[in-house]
Amino acid sequence: MDDRSERRFSINRRLQYSVSAIVLLVLALITGLLLALRNDISGAQTAAAVAAGVAVFALTAWLSLTLLRALRQPLAAVDDVTAAVNRGESDRRVPRLPAEEFDRLGQNVNLMLDSLSATVAETNLQRQRMATVVDSVNEGIVVVDAAGNITTINPAAARMFETSIDEACGHSAADLGFFTEDEISEIIDRSLAGPVQPIVRRRGQRVLSAAISTLQSSGGETSSGSVWVLRDVTELAQIDEMKSEFISIVSHELRTPLTAIKGFTDLILEGEVGEISEQQREFLEIVQSNSDRLVALINDMLDISRIESGRISLTREEVHIADAVDQSVAALRPLIEEKGLSLQTELVEEPASIIADRARLQQILTNLIANACKYTLASGWITVRSEALDGQIAFSVSDTGIGIPPDALPHIFSKFYRVDQAQTRDVGGSGLGLAITKSLVEMHGGKIAIASRPGVGTTVRFTLPTTGPEDRTDDEAFDNISRTGLVLIVSGDERERIAWEVAIRAVPADVVISRGTSAAAAVGEAELHHPSVIVARCDAGIGLPELGELLEELRASPNLRMTPVVAIVPDISSVRAPDDGALLSGLATPEEVARAVSKLLPDSAVGRPRRGRVLVAEDDVDMANWMRRVLVRNGFDVTLVRDGLAAIVRAVEILPDAVILDVNMPKMGAAEVLPQLLSNPGTREIPIIVVSGTVPDSGPFFIEAGASDFFTKPFNGDLLVRRLIQLSRKRQDGQGSRH
Amino acid sequence: MARVVVIEDEPDIAMLVATKFRNAGHEVEQASDGRSGLALVLANPPDLVLLDVMMPSMDGYAVCQAIRGRFGAAPPPLVVLLSARSQVADRQRGFDAGCDDYIIKPFRPADLLTRVTELLGKRVEP
Numbered sequence: 001m002d003d004r005s006e007r008r009f010s011i012n013r014r015l016q017y018s019v020s021a022i023v024l025l026v027l028a029l030i031t032g033l034l035l036a037l038r039n040d041i042s043g044a045q046t047a048a049a050v051a052a053g054v055a056v057f058a059l060t061a062w063l064s065l066t067l068l069r070a071l072r073q074p075l076a077a078v079d080d081v082t083a084a085v086n087r088g089e090s091d092r093r094v095p096r097l098p099a100e101e102f103d104r105l106g107q108n109v110n111l112m113l114d115s116l117s118a119t120v121a122e123t124n125l126q127r128q129r130m131a132t133v134v135d136s137v138n139e140g141i142v143v144v145d146a147a148g149n150i151t152t153i154n155p156a157a158a159r160m161f162e163t164s165i166d167e168a169c170g171h172s173a174a175d176l177g178f179f180t181e182d183e184i185s186e187i188i189d190r191s192l193a194g195p196v197q198p199i200v201r202r203r204g205q206r207v208l209s210a211a212i213s214t215l216q217s218s219g220g221e222t223s224s225g226s227v228w229v230l231r232d233v234t235e236l237a238q239i240d241e242m243k244s245e246f247i248s249i250v251s252h253e254l255r256t257p258l259t260a261i262k263g264f265t266d267l268i269l270e271g272e273v274g275e276i277s278e279q280q281r282e283f284l285e286i287v288q289s290n291s292d293r294l295v296a297l298i299n300d301m302l303d304i305s306r307i308e309s310g311r312i313s314l315t316r317e318e319v320h321i322a323d324a325v326d327q328s329v330a331a332l333r334p335l336i337e338e339k340g341l342s343l344q345t346e347l348v349e350e351p352a353s354i355i356a357d358r359a360r361l362q363q364i365l366t367n368l369i370a371n372a373c374k375y376t377l378a379s380g381w382i383t384v385r386s387e388a389l390d391g392q393i394a395f396s397v398s399d400t401g402i403g404i405p406p407d408a409l410p411h412i413f414s415k416f417y418r419v420d421q422a423q424t425r426d427v428g429g430s431g432l433g434l435a436i437t438k439s440l441v442e443m444h445g446g447k448i449a450i451a452s453r454p455g456v457g458t459t460v461r462f463t464l465p466t467t468g469p470e471d472r473t474d475d476e477a478f479d480n481i482s483r484t485g486l487v488l489i490v491s492g493d494e495r496e497r498i499a500w501e502v503a504i505r506a507v508p509a510d511v512v513i514s515r516g517t518s519a520a521a522a523v524g525e526a527e528l529h530h531p532s533v534i535v536a537r538c539d540a541g542i543g544l545p546e547l548g549e550l551l552e553e554l555r556a557s558p559n560l561r562m563t564p565v566v567a568i569v570p571d572i573s574s575v576r577a578p579d580d581g582a583l584l585s586g587l588a589t590p591e592e593v594a595r596a597v598s599k600l601l602p603d604s605a606v607g608r609p610r611r612g613r614v615l616v617a618e619d620d621v622d623m624a625n626w627m628r629r630v631l632v633r634n635g636f637d638v639t640l641v642r643d644g645l646a647a648i649v650r651a652v653e654i655l656p657d658a659v660i661l662d663v664n665m666p667k668m669g670a671a672e673v674l675p676q677l678l679s680n681p682g683t684r685e686i687p688i689i690v691v692s693g694t695v696p697d698s699g700p701f702f703i704e705a706g707a708s709d710f711f712t713k714p715f716n717g718d719l720l721v722r723r724l725i726q727l728s729r730k731r732q733d734g735q736g737s738r739h
Numbered sequence: 740m741a742r743v744v745v746i747e748d749e750p751d752i753a754m755l756v757a758t759k760f761r762n763a764g765h766e767v768e769q770a771s772d773g774r775s776g777l778a779l780v781l782a783n784p785p786d787l788v789l790l791d792v793m794m795p796s797m798d799g800y801a802v803c804q805a806i807r808g809r810f811g812a813a814p815p816p817l818v819v820l821l822s823a824r825s826q827v828a829d830r831q832r833g834f835d836a837g838c839d840d841y842i843i844k845p846f847r848p849a850d851l852l853t854r855v856t857e858l859l860g861k862r863v864e865p
Contacts (some may be wrong), residue, residue, distance in 0.1 A: 248824075251823065251825075252793060252824065255823035255845055256749055256752065256823055256843045258844075258845045259752055259755070259844040259846065260749075260751040260752055262845045263752070263756075263845070263846075263847070263848050264751075265761075266848050266849060267755070267758060267759065267762075269846060270849060272758070272759070291845070302825070315827060359827075522817075528807065528837055534821075
């Protein structure tokens with residue numbers, strides 16, 4: 001379009017000319033008319049005036065028409081082009097226009113259209129590039145809008161979900177069969193709050209890992225959908241499985257020949273196949289100790305592989321700290337004695353125990369104490385300490401050993417790291433011990449640190465939360481240990497067995513039926529299943545065992561002597577009720593049987609109100625732990641002490657709701673503790689239960705002396721719990737009436 | 740003196756265990772796979788079964804369960820599992836199958852004998 005090749009006009013100028021001409025003509029007309037009025041008007045003059053008027057009218061009309069056309073034509077041209085561009089004919093442009101003003105307008109519109117189409121072209125190019133990228137990556141990409149519908153899905157994702165792009169787009173993302181609708185909205189909510197860990201899931205034969213990010217709306221507060229980036233990790237998952245399988249197989253394959261090597265060496269060393277010379281013994285002992293090293297190495301490798309693959313899980317339970325330390329020390333006693341080391345322990349009394357994985361805690365302690373032994377020269381010292389922090393227990397193992405050079409300290413917890421020192425070369429080990437120890441401490445929610453000075457010694461200190469990792473309460477941990485509600489049914493009548501089973505299952509509790517009905521058979525079944533309660537019809541008249549016989553058999557078994565029995569007997573008055581359990585008449589309905597059972601089942605710990613604090617003074621560790629476990633499971637808080645003096649001190653200090661005293665304890669027995677507690681105004685009202693393992697006849701003595709009850713070990717835990725609840729209720733009632 | 744059946748597919752381990760128990764004065768019979776071992780036990784119930792866990796065709800768990808199922812609550816033979824599988828879950832599986840003890844390889848023959856003698860003692864006494 002060449003500006004100069006066409007002639008332009010200006011509407012403005014044309015208007016000016018036209019108006020000037022009209023004004024001149026009107027002036028001429030008026031002048032003519034005035035002249036005509038002054039002089040007499042001739043016919044010719046009149047004609048001239050009329051002609052002039054007509055001329056003015058014609059000129060005005062022509063001018064209007066011209067103007068109209070000059071305005072309409074260019075406007076229509078601009079209108080045409082913009083409409084065409086809107087329709088998509090993006091290369092249409094406004095032609096050169098005769099009127100200058102409109103031409104400028106048209107050219108400006110053209111410039112805008114040019115830049116617009118350039119921008120669109122650029123955007124399209126970028127979009128195409130992005131689309132190519134999205135289409136060609138191996139990762140599956142799915143874009144989901146706020147309503148949960150798929151707006152974009154790339155070919156890789158379509159392949160993963162065995163669909164096509166056309167089929168999937170516009171449909172609900174839940175149709176892909178990976179996340180449900182609820183999950184999709186939940187994931188969006190969560191990812192708004194922060195980054196979400198990739199979610200790994202199996203879909204059909206494949207294992208997919210999905211990383212989710214949220215598309216935030218312009219305000220940033222709400223979501224306008226999500227983007228899923230998916231990876232097919234099937235091979236990785238398979239490799240991981242193969243790795244674990246491999247290690248498991250290798251360890252089995254290594255253990256079997258090692259059993260033979262160690263076993264036969266043992267047989268020869270023990271002289272089972274004849275005398276051996278001193279040198280033969282020495283050499284066989286070398287074989288022995290090297291096979292031990294191999295076994296330790298295999299165990300460490302298994303551990304580290306399980307830790308790394310996340311396959312290790314902790315079994316949390318209440319662990320008595322002193323026991324754990326004692327057992328670890330006992331395992332290393334030969335090594336300690338062989339090197340002539342002195343080991344001392346300084347342990348906190350309270351809390352006396354911790355919620356942890358018993359075997360793993362011992363492994364941690366054993367690893368650290370064994371390290372201390374290895375790197376401490378003859379006649380050195382090792383100290384194992386524990387101290388209570390806020391909600392945590394800190395353990396430390398210190399030695400007066402050779403120490404660790406400063407430059408080695410940062411690597412000391414790394415896998416296979418060994419300090420390269422002449423002194424340590426002859427010390428065996430896999431180089432995995434500290435790495436495993438650190439992982440185990442961290443799995444418990446604790447921390448570990450090390451300090452050392454060459455030639456002076458080393459201290460490793462680690463902390464463990466007393467209640468295990470924070471997301472669990474000790475109630476939950478206990479809940480996992482024993483929330484058994486298994487009932488063994490012994491009866492000769494099939495219909496009765498079924499009726500009982502139905503009623504007991506409704507309690508709810510699990511049920512096993514004894515296959516035999518003799519006392520021995522019932523106890524055999526009980527040995528197999530360890531039921532919480534035994535329900536038995538006892539009637540010698542119809543070939544069933546007598547209650548006395550059944551109880552005798554049960555008491556003979558160390559595992560079963562605490563098991564309560566619900567006995568259904570022909571005549572209640574003729575037999576003595578079992579200490580633990582209930583006696584029902586032969587006519588008892590299944591519902592009555594179930595009710596009796598439900599009272600004897602261990603309480604579940606969940607959602608139970610706290611029932612107060614019990615101070616347990618018991619020096620036998622197993623017994624103390626058992627009582628603590630039973631009480632905690634039933635909603636009591638428990639403070640353990642291990643001697644009579646501590647019992648008095650703690651009772652005055654914490655004013656418990658009840659005290660349980662063992663008869664024989666170090667420093668002071670129950671006979672001395674009892675009067676002290678009863679004479680102290682603060683503790684006078686506290687109910688006291690005395691438990692005894694050795695002097696069953698002393699019951700009346702203690703009741704006389706003011707004890708609320710007397711139990712002879714072994715006793716039923718549920719019985720103790722019921723008595724404590726009774727006592728605390730009585731005490732509350734008493735207090736209530738006084739107020 | 741007790742009658743002992745050793746069910747173990749590894750001949751060396753079987754010989755090791757058998758030697759230790761024979762030397763201790765027990766009467767030992769051997770089987771090299773689960774099925775023939777089970778047949779041996781059922782045909783003439785011994786006092787004790789020493790049972791390897793990882794065996795082809797019928798593993799130790801299955802044999803143990805079969806023994807328990809067969810004898811029910813009648814005084815059954817003691818079953819002690821011997822296994823290279825050391826995880827808690829493996830042991831649990833053993834006890835679920837009804838074994839009296841679960842001993843991890845490698846074990847010292849003397850320790851095995853001590854533990855088993857203890858179990859046998861409990862069985863005989865009451």
